[in-house]
Amino acid sequence: MKKKRRYITFAMVAILALIAVIVIIQYRVRPSTAEAGSGRTLILEYTAEISGVPASNNPMKIFxxxxxxxxxxxxxxxxxxxxxxxxIVSEAEYENRFILINTTTEEYRxxxxxxxVRYFVTRYDVSPVTAEGSRWPLTTEKERKYLTGTRMLPTTGKIAEEASSVAGNSYTDLTKARILYNHxxxxxxxxxxxEGWGRGDAMYAxxxxxxxxxxxxxxxxxxxxALGIPARFIMGLPLPADKDAGVIEGYHCWAEFYTDEKGWLPVDASEASKNPGKRDAYFGRLDRNRVAFTxxxxxxxxxxKAEPLNFAIYPYVEIDGREHKDVEAAFEFEETTMSYVQIMLEGERNNDAG
Structure with missing residues (x-):
């Protein structure tokens, strides 16, 4: 299929002008935990290449x-x-959003x-550990969710024993989390x-x-x-700190834990392990060299009808209700000083010229 040609109408210009005001507000009102001047604005291209699509006319879903x-x-x-x-659809438990393309195998072929998909994103250096007060008090339901053990995240047995022996005698949740992180x-x-790495298996680690x-x-x-501290998993993509454009080779993830005093606080223990001099920088703080997705x-x-996904960053494809695994993802980024409206207008001009 050919791409649809799009034309700028007076109504569209008015809408884009309104968006411009919103974008300006977003730039001026930084998140409360973001550090001044820390924004990294970029266009992120997310590509899903699906192979082996059968020559049929079966329903096909792309997430x-x-x-x-x-x-x-x-x-x-x-x-x-x-x-x-x-x-755009949302799953109920974590409120993650997905682009859902409902098509057929015939149409895809x-x-x-x-x-x-092109995302226009600004990512900030954040330091919630230095901010005052909890931003989002946890409901009882959410607290229970982020305290419950799962198949890959057990909270009993050896996990509980290690947690207790390492940090169980500490006074505050913030101190306990720091001791666990250091350990x-x-x-x-x-x-x-x-074998065994990369599945997010706490017992393996x-x-x-x-x-x-x-x-x-x-x-x-x-x-x-296991120590009664709500904690959760964040999945995203890394951004090279020393480049303003290029290919992103794979995913990156980090964690957050919750305290009543500070709200959600990030940790990136794997980056701290690779960069010992930045240990303090990855506890309760995060750099802007990442994009969060789920x-x-x-x-x-x-x-x-899919079984629950261990974590979500790559495309997921179903054909006739069954998972189709022949899917490759590719990611590229480019930093920009343009606003979202400028990018959209330039895209319209390019489409018009085509």
Whole structure:
């Protein structure tokens, strides 16, 4: 299918002007935990390449996570390239949002293009550990959710024993979390060799003492919950600190824990392990070199028969109600000084010229 041509009408100009005001406000009113002058604004291209689509006319669903919009990150907008009909759906437990493309295998094969989404995002350096007061008091239901053990995040047995022996005698939750964080940074190695790493298995990390970011933060989350500290998993993409454009090779994740005094506080134990001199910078603080997409584990996609996803960052595809695994994701970014409205207007001009 050919991309739809779009034209600027007076109504569209008026709408874009209104958006411009909103964008200006977003730039001027930074999140309360963001550090002054810390914004990193970029266009992030998310591409889903789906192969092996059968020559049939079966229903097909394509799920792509939507970048988050919160105190550490502003999502100014996004654009789905091409002629795809899509809707935005939210899953109930964590309120993660997904672009859902409902199509058919015949239509996908005829389109003969990958699915591409462009996100326009500003990411900030954040330091909630230095902010005053809790931003979002936890409800009882949410507190229970972020304290409950799961298959990959057990809160009993060896996990509970280690957490108690390491930090159980500390006075405040903030102190307990810092001691757990230090212990994990000191005793777990960032190592992606062998088998078992990368699934976010807290017991694997506890026993083997190595893994990637999912393993580091699963161990932290499980042990924090074992001590009665609500904790959760954040999945996203890393941004190279020394480049303003390029390819992003894979995902990155981190964790957050909750205290009544400070609200949600981030930790990035795997980055601290790789960069010992930045240990303090990754506890209760985060740099702007990342884009957050989803919260939580065991995510149930809306309008899908899929089993819960261990975590969500890559595209998920169903054909005739069954998972289609022949899917590749690619990510590229480019920093920009343009506003979202300027980018949209330039896109309209390019479409008009085409």
């Amino acid at each position: 792509i996570p939507v970048a988050m919009d919160d105190e550490g990150q502003t999502l100014h907008g996004f654009e789905v390239a091409g002629d795809w009909d899509y809707e 005829a389109n003969d293009e990958p699915v591409q 994990i940074v000191d005793t777990v190695e960032y190592d992606k060799s062998g 506890c026993n083997v003492r190595k893994g990637n970011c999912t393993d580091f933060h699963s161990l932290f989350i499980a042990e924090a919950r 919260i939580g584990r065991d995510i149930r996609l809306p309008e899908s």
